[in-house]
Each structure stands twice: as structure tokens, then as C-alpha cells.
Amino acid sequence: FLKEPKTCAIVGAPFTYGQPRYGVDNGPEALRDAGLMEALLRLGWRAYEHGDITFESPARGNPRYEGPGSCKHPYVVGEANRQIAEVCEEHAREGRFVLTLGGDHSIGVGTIAGQLLVRPETGVIWVDAHADINTPALSGSGNMHGMPLAFLSRLVAPEEVPGFDWLKRVPALDPSTQLVYIGLRDVDKPERDIIRQHNIKAFTMSHVDKFGIGKVMEMALDHLGERPLHLSYDIDACDPAIAPSTGTAVRGGLTYREAHYVAEAANETHRLASMDLVEVNPTFNGEM
Amino acid sequence: FLKEPKTCAIVGAPFTYGQPRYGVDNGPEALRDAGLMEALLRLGWRAYEHGDITFESPARGNPRYEGPGSCKHPYVVGEANRQIAEVCEEHAREGRFVLTLGGDHSIGVGTIAGQLLVRPETGVIWVDAHADINTPALSGSGNMHGMPLAFLSRLVAPEEVPGFDWLKRVPALDPSTQLVYIGLRDVDKPERDIIRQHNIKAFTMSHVDKFGIGKVMEMALDHLGERPLHLSYDIDACDPAIAPSTGTAVRGGLTYREAHYVAEAANETHRLASMDLVEVNPTFNGEM
Amino acid sequence: FLKEPKTCAIVGAPFTYGQPRYGVDNGPEALRDAGLMEALLRLGWRAYEHGDITFESPARGNPRYEGPGSCKHPYVVGEANRQIAEVCEEHAREGRFVLTLGGDHSIGVGTIAGQLLVRPETGVIWVDAHADINTPALSGSGNMHGMPLAFLSRLVAPEEVPGFDWLKRVPALDPSTQLVYIGLRDVDKPERDIIRQHNIKAFTMSHVDKFGIGKVMEMALDHLGERPLHLSYDIDACDPAIAPSTGTAVRGGLTYREAHYVAEAANETHRLASMDLVEVNPTFNGEM
Ligand SMILES: [Mn+2]
Ligand SMILES: [Mn+2]
Ligand SMILES: [Mn+2]
Ligand SMILES: [Mn+2]
Ligand SMILES: [Mn+2]
Ligand SMILES: [Mn+2]
Numbered sequence: 121f122l123k124e125p126k127t128c129a130i131v132g133a134p135f136t137y138g139q140p141r142y143g144v145d146n147g148p149e150a151l152r153d154a155g156l157m158e159a160l161l162r163l164g165w166r167a168y169e170h171g172d173i174t175f176e177s178p179a180r181g182n183p184r185y186e187g188p189g190s191c192k193h194p195y196v197v198g199e200a201n202r203q204i205a206e207v208c209e210e211h212a213r214e215g216r217f218v219l220t221l222g223g224d225h226s227i228g229v230g231t232i233a234g235q236l237l238v239r240p241e242t243g244v245i246w247v248d249a250h251a252d253i254n255t256p257a258l259s260g261s262g263n264m265h266g267m268p269l270a271f272l273s274r275l276v277a278p279e280e281v282p283g284f285d286w287l288k289r290v291p292a293l294d295p296s297t298q299l300v301y302i303g304l305r306d307v308d309k310p311e312r313d314i315i316r317q318h319n320i321k322a323f324t325m326s327h328v329d330k331f332g333i334g335k336v337m338e339m340a341l342d343h344l345g346e347r348p349l350h351l352s353y354d355i356d357a358c359d360p361a362i363a364p365s366t367g368t369a370v371r372g373g374l375t376y377r378e379a380h381y382v383a384e385a386a387n388e389t390h391r392l393a394s395m396d397l398v399e400v401n402p403t404f405n406g407e408m
Numbered sequence: 409f410l411k412e413p414k415t416c417a418i419v420g421a422p423f424t425y426g427q428p429r430y431g432v433d434n435g436p437e438a439l440r441d442a443g444l445m446e447a448l449l450r451l452g453w454r455a456y457e458h459g460d461i462t463f464e465s466p467a468r469g470n471p472r473y474e475g476p477g478s479c480k481h482p483y484v485v486g487e488a489n490r491q492i493a494e495v496c497e498e499h500a501r502e503g504r505f506v507l508t509l510g511g512d513h514s515i516g517v518g519t520i521a522g523q524l525l526v527r528p529e530t531g532v533i534w535v536d537a538h539a540d541i542n543t544p545a546l547s548g549s550g551n552m553h554g555m556p557l558a559f560l561s562r563l564v565a566p567e568e569v570p571g572f573d574w575l576k577r578v579p580a581l582d583p584s585t586q587l588v589y590i591g592l593r594d595v596d597k598p599e600r601d602i603i604r605q606h607n608i609k610a611f612t613m614s615h616v617d618k619f620g621i622g623k624v625m626e627m628a629l630d631h632l633g634e635r636p637l638h639l640s641y642d643i644d645a646c647d648p649a650i651a652p653s654t655g656t657a658v659r660g661g662l663t664y665r666e667a668h669y670v671a672e673a674a675n676e677t678h679r680l681a682s683m684d685l686v687e688v689n690p691t692f693n694g695e696m
Numbered sequence: 697f698l699k700e701p702k703t704c705a706i707v708g709a710p711f712t713y714g715q716p717r718y719g720v721d722n723g724p725e726a727l728r729d730a731g732l733m734e735a736l737l738r739l740g741w742r743a744y745e746h747g748d749i750t751f752e753s754p755a756r757g758n759p760r761y762e763g764p765g766s767c768k769h770p771y772v773v774g775e776a777n778r779q780i781a782e783v784c785e786e787h788a789r790e791g792r793f794v795l796t797l798g799g800d801h802s803i804g805v806g807t808i809a810g811q812l813l814v815r816p817e818t819g820v821i822w823v824d825a826h827a828d829i830n831t832p833a834l835s836g837s838g839n840m841h842g843m844p845l846a847f848l849s850r851l852v853a854p855e856e857v858p859g860f861d862w863l864k865r866v867p868a869l870d871p872s873t874q875l876v877y878i879g880l881r882d883v884d885k886p887e888r889d890i891i892r893q894h895n896i897k898a899f900t901m902s903h904v905d906k907f908g909i910g911k912v913m914e915m916a917l918d919h920l921g922e923r924p925l926h927l928s929y930d931i932d933a934c935d936p937a938i939a940p941s942t943g944t945a946v947r948g949g950l951t952y953r954e955a956h957y958v959a960e961a962a963n964e965t966h967r968l969a970s971m972d973l974v975e976v977n978p979t980f981n982g983e984m
Contacts, residue, residue: 329669330622334906372665377948381905617957618910660953 121239121348121393123215128165130156131207131220131231132172135200137193138226138265141367143403148172148221150365150402156221168216173207175200188280189255190262197264198283201230205290208234212394222398224367225252228268228352231396233290235350236272239393240291243344244272247302247382248354249370251311251322253295256281258310265399266308269295275314295320298347300340302382303328303357306370325372333378337385351386351395365404409527409636409681411503416453418444419495419508419519420460423488425481426514426553429655431691436460436509438653438690444509456504461495463488476568477543478550485552486571489518493578496522500682510686512655513540516556516640519684521578523638524560527681528579531635532560533628535590535670536642537658539599539610541583544569546598553687554596557583563602583608586635588628590670591616591645594658613660621666625673639674639683653692697815697924697969699791704741706732707783707796707807708748711776713769714802714841717943719979724748724797726941726978732797744792749783751776764856765831766838773840774859777806781866784810788970798974800943801828804844804928807972809866811926812848815969816867819923820848821916823878823958824930825946827887827898829871832857834886841975845871851890871896874923876916878958879904879933882946901948909954913961927962927971941980 132148160167178196187194204220208231211218220231225248235242246252246269253269255276256262270276271287273295278287293299301322307315315322321343323336331339356366359373374382386392420436448455466484475482492508496519499506508519513536523530534540534557541557543564544550558564559575561583566575581587589610595603603610609631611624619627644654647661662670674680708724736743754772763770780796784807787794796807801824811818822828822845829845831852832838846852847863849871854863869875877898883891891898897919899912907915932942935949950958962968 325665326669326672329665330620330625330673332620332622332906332908334908372668377901377905380948381902384902385906613953614957614960617953618908618913618961620908620910660956 121215122217126165127168127216128160129168129170129211129216129218131170131204131211131218133200133204133220133223133227133230134172135175135223135227137178137196137200138224139263139367141401141403144222144224144367144399144401146402147223147398147400150400151221151397168211170207170211173200173203175203187256189257190259191256191264191281192262194256194264194281195283197226198281198286201227201233202283202286204230205233205237205286208394209237212238217392218394220394220396222396222400224265225352225354225398226265226268227398228252228396229271229287231394232268232272232293232350232352233287235348235394236291236293239348241347242298242393243347243349244293244299245302245340245344245349245351245386246299247352247357249303249306249356249373250354250368251301251304251307251315252354253311253314254308255310260308269293269299273299273318298344300343302336302340303374305372328374328378333374333381337382341385341389347391348393349386349389349391351383351392353383353395353397354399355397356399365402366399367401367404368399369404409503410505414453415456415504416448417456417458417499417504417506419458419492419499419506421488421492421508421511421515421518422460423463423511423515425466425484425488426512427551427655429689429691432510432512432655432687432689434690435511435686435688438688439509439685453505456499458495458499461491463491475544477545478547479544479552479569480550482544482552482569483571485514486569486574489515489521490571490574492518493521493525493574496682497525500526505680506682508682508684510684510688512553513640513642513686514553514556515686516540516684517559517575519682520556520560520581520638520640521575523636523682524579524581527636529635530586530681531632531637532581532587533590533632533637533639533674534587535640535645537591537594537644537661538642538656539589539592539595539603540642541599541602542596543598548596557581557587561587561606586632588631590624590628591662593660594656616662616666621662621669625670629673629677635679636681637674637677637679639671639680641671641683641685642687643685644687653690654687655689655692656687657692697791698793702741703744703792704736705744705746705787705792705794707746707780707787707794709776709780709796709799709803709806710748711751711799711803713754713772713776714800715839715943717977717979720798720800720943720975720977722978723799723974723976726976727797727973744787746783746787749776749779751779763832765833766835767832767840767857768838770832770840770857771859773802774857774862777803777809778859778862780806781809781813781862784970785813788814793968794970796970796972798972798976800841801928801930801974802841802844803974804828804972805847805863807970808844808848808869808926808928809863811924811970812867812869815924817923818874818969819920819925820869820875821878821920821925821927821962822875823928823933825879825882825932825949826930826944827877827880827883827891828930829887829890830884831886836884845869845875849875849894874920876919878912878916879950881948882944904950904954909950909957913958917961917965923967924969925962925965925967927959927968929959929971929973930975931973932975941978942975943977943980944975945980
């Protein structure tokens with residue numbers, strides 16, 4: 121489904137209102153400065169640099185709409201994701217690989233919506249220390265970067281949350297067949313219940329220890345079958361020893377080698393169509 | 409065999425005369441300060457804080473009785489373990505999980521004796537860089553934290569060592585069926601002979617490299633069958649990179665993730681009845 | 697094929713003209729200072745300390761003969777390897793284990809030639825971040841430490857390169873049956889083509905991640921069958937976190953435990969006859 125010559129669309133999504141810490145909007149710049157474009161060209165890809173999307177900020181006087189539930193800034197998050205979905209859909213329809221640089225993980229709603237609009241059968245590999253499947257009703261913090269999978273899976277109805285009306289026309293993700301987790305190690309109790317109840321395939325760090333990353337990726341990819349794949353990579357899946365620059369680091373994560381292997385194994389399916397790299401926050405440098 | 413509501417007895421055993429370095433008596437305090445109680449409650453357990461046991465010191469004028477063999481302070485070590493066994497037996501009879509905080513690893517005689525008095529069929533998972541099965545006759549150093557398994561397995565007769573007479577009434581541990589090692593990497597030649605001769609199941613770090621920690625724990629737990637389990641965790645099993653605060657650190661140990669996995673896998677049997685965490689010595693901080 | 701009492705010949709090969717960085721000639725001294733001799737004796741071996749071989753330097757006025765292809769210093773490299781091969785052959789004929797301390801990896805021509813002269817069926821385990829199988833025609837840098845396997849496998853004809861005429865009388869190495877790689881992660885495109893074309897068994901770091909080091913070593917040793925074995929260990933196979941002192945460090949290498957396991961597994965075959973430890977350059981200390 122990718123067209124030749126293989127072309128990667130680079131989409132900057134410096135969105136930060138899905139969580140409380142400043143600095144994650146510098147993620148796209150940091151990733152570009154680290155040599156992303158050169159690396160792509162060296163691998164024989166062409167690159168379509170889309171530049172950064174410009175997002176609305178929370179309005180003065182209405183800076184932090186709370187609700188439904190504990191949701192913080194739902195309108196701003198919803199509207200940003202509408203923009204992201206539109207851009208990602210466009211590049212996907214052109215047969216380009218879509219690489220979106222976050223920004224916080226709330227942008228996963230938009231990037232995956234963009235793929236689902238073009239290929240509704242898309243399977244999602246969610247690499248993260250966290251499950252990001254809280255609902256507005258169950259989330260303690262109200263930070264919407266912990267909710268994207270709840271929106272995509274319709275555990276919350278789009279029309280009930282300001283800014284998410286557009287999501288109604290996007291095919292829903294069936295989490296029991298179209299989603300696998302890799303790297304979980306900090307999951308809220310309500311999220312654990314959701315994972316069990318919906319029979320979602322989840323590989324925690326304990327599974328990585330038990331089976332090894334090779335076997336875990338084999339099982340994860342088997343579960344998703346022959347679907348086109350989207351890789352949603354939260355940098356906090358990696359151990360803080362190798363990736364300290366993120367807002368919610370948790371010890372016991374993927375090693376440098378495992379972190380690469382996950383992406384390599386996904387790539388070797390030849391069905392990887394898109395990827396997010398999110399929660400890179402250069403403000404944090406490992407000194408707490 | 410644990411009674412509901414699940415209750416963990418926390419027993420402080422700040423005993424230090426099984427080895428020559430000061431500071432290991434601060435282990436219980438360091439572990440409590442690190443948030444042990446809060447962690448237990450968060451997991452839904454009740455906790456019974458027993459406090460620290462008070463031990464005799466070597467008497468003035470007779471500071472370091474040597475013998476039999478090279479044994480240092482055998483009377484003090486024996487008497488301390490008598491006290492520990494009594495306390496641990498009591499909590500085990502009440503159906504509590506017994507968590508003992510060392511102190512040096514010589515306290516393993518008492519903690520395991522306490523379990524054997526209640527459940528003689530108990531299986532022991534000994535997680536350690538060292539085998540701790542030297543006999544007074546074979547030990548080079550005479551440090552009794554290197555001997556607890558020799559006492560429990562009756563490789564030395566209790567009545568021959570001052571202070572250990574009480575051990576006679578404790579069921580012996582059959583090391584070929586009731587013991588497995590995890591993490592060995594610094595084993596004395598006489599200990600290697602004992603392990604071979606008694607056909608003790610030992611997983612060295614080389615086995616962890618060969619099979620992975622998942623398979624190793626599976627084999628270890630299989631070997632112990634359906635027994636109630638005691639986990640004796642010497643912190644020096646962990647790599648010095650993650651656990652420098654111990655008296656006899658050895659490179660090439662368990663990673664942070666493996667160290668947790670060992671305990672998780674033991675717990676998942678639902679037959680774990682007790683645990684020691686020993687040799688935490690806050691005096692050492694990784695700078696040699 | 698090793699004679700009792702087991703004796704290890706220690707051959708210093710402080711050769712540095714196979715690459716551009718000074719300091720790798722201090723490798724033998726650094727390894728001896730680290731306690732090599734004591735470690736050998738502790739393991740029950742006898743040691744025959746050969747001392748360091750003295751090599752020619754590039755001649756004044758003809759400091760850097762370039763060619764054929766991009767080859768730098770081919771005469772000096774060839775002549776040094778002639779000397780090394782002579783020494784290694786002699787010790788091998790005496791039934792000694794031959795341990796050669798580099799120096800850069802160009803010395804692998806000589807050490808392995810020495811074994812092939814005595815046991816032409818020798819199998820080679822090449823532990824390295826790099827494939828070191830560039831030919832003079834294909835190498836970009838012309839650094840001959842990247843070419844030893846091309847010479848041994850006759851991908852280049854000895855008589856075409858100054859200084860290598862002596863190699864004609866050495867049995868050729870068949871890379872498809874007599875060679876396995878462990879640890880590759882920085883391989884040039886022409887080298888990848890050679891590996892594929894000659895069907896060389898190569899285990900990259902990605903394979904180590906996929907299968908684990910235990911399974912990788914099992915497959916590697918199976919491939920070599922019942923041959924006498926030579927282990928050519930480039931320290932840059934190890935991760936820079938544990939082995940920063942080398943000229944061409946590459947992230948994502950073997951851990952401390954894996955690095956040892958590789959040598960342990962080779963040793964457990966009881967067919968290991970010789971080993972090189974190369975590219976230790978104390979000048980580098982991890983600060984770039
Ligand atoms: Mn996330
Ligand atoms: Mn996360
Ligand atoms: Mn111990
Ligand atoms: Mn120990
Ligand atoms: Mn090399
Ligand atoms: Mn190399």
C-alpha cells in the first residue's frame with residue numbers, strides 16, 4: 121500500500137496540552153536536529169517534510185475546560201487531533217509512510233484516525249510504559265495523553281466530549297483484534313480492568329523478561345495477522361537510563377537494543393505504514 | 409496456608425556478626441525508609457510491623473570465638489538465629505507472610521528454620537551471587553554468612569557448633585529436593601563440590617544468559633514442585649550497577665528487571681510464604 | 697590437540713598500522729597489567745609468556761604505500777602477519793593454546809594463518825561489531841584492520857598485495873563453512889553483499905535480541921561442527937558502556953554478561969585452540 125519510490129512524510133505535531141509539562145512541543149525540533157532526514161535518505165527513502173502543524177492554544181478566560189469527567193482541555197485536544205487526522209489521512213492516501221513527531225501521546229487519536237480513514241483494518245502496536253486507555257470518567261489526572269486509545273476504541277462516545285465530534289466518521293478500532301501493547305509497567309487499576317474485559321493483547325515488561333523481546337514481538341505481530349500496521353512509539357517505553365528526556369519516566373524499561381528491535385521487527389513485516397514518536401521532552405535530562 | 413486478610417509480618421533482623429563489615433545492621437531501617445510499608449498497603453496487604461529483634465553482641469574478653477573450624481562468633485550467630493526462628497515460627501503459625509529484613513545472610517538459618525518448624529516440606533529459592541553452603545571445616549574466611557545452608561542441610565551437626573543446639577529440633581532441609589539457587593557467580597571450590605555431590609539445582613548467571621530469566625525461573629519452580637516456598641534474597645545477586653550497597657558485590661549480576669522478575673515469578677505460584685531480604689548495607693555506595 | 701599440562705602461550709602483537717589511531721599498541725600491556733597471568737594460573741593453566749613481537753614501521757620516505765585499491769601500509773601489515781603466523785604456528789605445533797593480544801584486528805590474518813597451517817580445518821568465531829571482510833578493491837577507508845577475513849578467505853589473491861606473498865602457502869579459509877560472526881552491527885554495503893554471496897553465517901546484534909545469546913551461541917557452534925576452534929575477539933563487539941577503550945566503538949553491543957558468555961560457550965566445546973583479543977586501545981576512555 122506504500123507507493124514507489126518509498127517516501128516518508130514527516131509531520132511535526134508539537135502539541136502539549138494533553139499533559140501538564142512544558143517542553144514536549146520541542147520534540148519535533150529535537151528529533152530533526154538529531155539527524156532524522158539524513159538517516160532516512162541514507163536508508164534509501166525519499167522524504168516529504170510537511171513541517172509542523174500549528175495548533176490552537178487554550179483560550180484566555182477559558183483556559184482549562186474540565187469535563188466531561190476530569191478531562192483537561194478537551195476542546196483543544198480534540199481540535200488538534202482533527203487537524204492531525206486530516207494531514208495524516210492525506211499523506212496516507214498518497215501512499216506515503218506517515219511519520220508523526222510529537223508532542224504528547226494525545227496526538228495518537230489523530231494519527232491513527234488518519235490511517236483508519238484510509239485502511240480501517242489497520243493494526244496498532246502501542247509501545248509505552250502506560251496503557252493510555254483511561255476514559256474521561258475513570259482517569260484520575262484528567263490528562264488526555266492517557267486517553268487516546270479510549271477514544272479510538274469508542275470506550276467514550278466522541279459526541280460527548282467537546283472537540284471530538286469529527287471522530288464519529290472515523291472507523292472505530294476494535295481493541296481486542298487491532299491493538300497490542302508492548303512495554304507496559306505502570307498501568308492504572310481501571311485500565312487493567314479495561315484490558316482484561318476487552319481481552320486486549322498486552323505484553324508487559326514482565327513478559328519481555330519472561331519470553332525475551334524476540335518472542336514477544338513474534339507473538340505481538342502474530343496477533344495482528346496480516347493487517348497494515350501503525351507503530352505508536354512513546355519514548356517512555358524505553359528505560360530512563362537510555363531515554364531520560366520524557367515527562368513520565370518509569371524504571372525497568374526497554375534497553376537500547378530492545379527499543380530498536382521492536383521497530384526493526386515491525387518493519388520486517390513489510391506492512392508498516394505509519395509511526396508516531398511521542399513524548400520526547402528535551403527539558404528533562406535525567407536529573408530529577 | 410496464608411490466612412485472609414493477607415497480612416505481612418515485617419521482622420527486622422539487624423544482625424551483623426556473620427560477616428566483618430559494619431553497616432549491614434542499617435538494612436532494615438533503609439528498607440523501611442524506602443517505603444516498604446506504603447508499598448505493601450498499596451498492593452492491598454495488611455502489615456504487622458514486628459519491629460527489630462535485639463541481639464546479643466560478642467562478649468568483651470571473648471570477642472571472637474573461633475571454631476569449630478574457622479567459625480567466627482558462632483555462639484552469637486547461633487543465638488541470634490534461635491531468636492529469629494522463634495519469631496518467624498510464631499508469625500508463620502498465625503498464617504502471616506513473614507518478611508525478614510537483614511542483616512547479613514547468616515540470619516537465613518533462623519528465618520528458614522521458622523518455616524521448617526511449621527511446614528517441613530518448604531522449598532527454598534536462594535537468590536545470591538554466592539552459594540552460602542560452606543561448612544565450618546571448609547570455609548576459608550570463617551564468616552558465617554557464607555554457611556547458613558550448610559547448617560540447614562545438616563552438612564554440619566548443630567551440636568558441634570556453639571549456639572546451634574536449638575537447631576536439632578528443626579526438620580532438616582534436603583538440599584537436593586528443597587533448594588534451588590539463582591544468580592550464582594562467585595562460588596568457592598569446596599562449595600562447587602558440595603553442590604555437585606548433593607545434586608543441588610543451581611542456576612548460575614551463565615544459565616540466566618543461556619536460557620533467559622523466564623526459562624530459568626520456570627525450571628527452578630518446577631524443581632521445587634508444589635511446596636510452600638521461601639525466597640531468600642541476597643541483594644548481592646543483583647548487579648552492582650543497580651545494587652552497589654552491599655558488602656561483597658560481584659559484577660555480572662541480575663539486572664533491575666530480572667531482579668524483579670525473580671520475585672514476581674515466585675509470587676505467581678501463590679505458594680510463597682516468606683522471604684528474606686539481606687545484605688543491604690547502606691554504607692557502601694558503589695565507590696570502592 | 698592441546699597437550700597436558702594445559703599451557704597457554706601469550707603472544708603480544710602490539711601492531712597498529714592496520715588502522716589510523718595510535719594507542720592500540722598499548723593493548724598487550726594493558727591486558728597484562730589487568731592480571732591476565734594471575735587469572736590463567738588461578739584457573740589451573742600453565743602460561744608461556746612469549747613477550748611482544750617487534751614489528752617494522754612504515755619506512756621513511758615511503759610512509760604510506762597505497763594500493764592495491766585503497767590499502768594503507770600493505771607491506772608493513774603483510775610482513776607483521778608473516779611474523780605473527782610463524783610464532784602462532786610454532787606454539788600451536790607444541791600443543792599450546794595460543795592467546796594473541798593485539799594490536800589492531802589486521803593481526804587476525806597471522807594468528808589464524810598460524811592455526812590453519814597446523815589444523816587446516818579450523819573454524820573461526822569472529823566476535824566483532826564489524827565484518828572485517830572488505831577487499832582492497834571495495835574498502836572505502838583502506839584501513840587493513842577491516843580486511844583480514846578477505847585475505848584469509850582469498851577474496852583477494854595474496855600475490856597481488858605487497859607483503860602477503862607468504863600467505864599463498866597457508867590453507868585458505870572457506871568462509872561458508874569455517875566462519876561465524878557474532879555481534880555485527882556496523883557492516884558496509886559491499887561486506888553485506890559478500891556475506892550473502894558466500895552464504896556466511898552471521899549473527900548480528902538483532903539476532904542476539906531475537907534469540908538470546910544462549911541460542912545464538914548454540915547455533916553458531918552447531919554451524920562449525922566438530923572443528924578445532926579459533927576465537928577472534930574484537931573488544932568493540934562489547935557495548936561502549938562496558939568497553940569504551942577502543943577506536944571504533946558502536947552502541948548496542950554485547951553486555952558484560954553476554955561478552956563473557958560468548959567465550960564461556962566457546963570454551964565449553966573443549967575444542968577451543970586459540971584466541972585473539974584485539975582493538976583494546978587504552979587511549980580511549982569513553983569520553984569522545
Ligand atoms: Mn503514551
Ligand atoms: Mn507513556
Ligand atoms: Mn548470601
Ligand atoms: Mn551473597
Ligand atoms: Mn575487528
Ligand atoms: Mn570491530
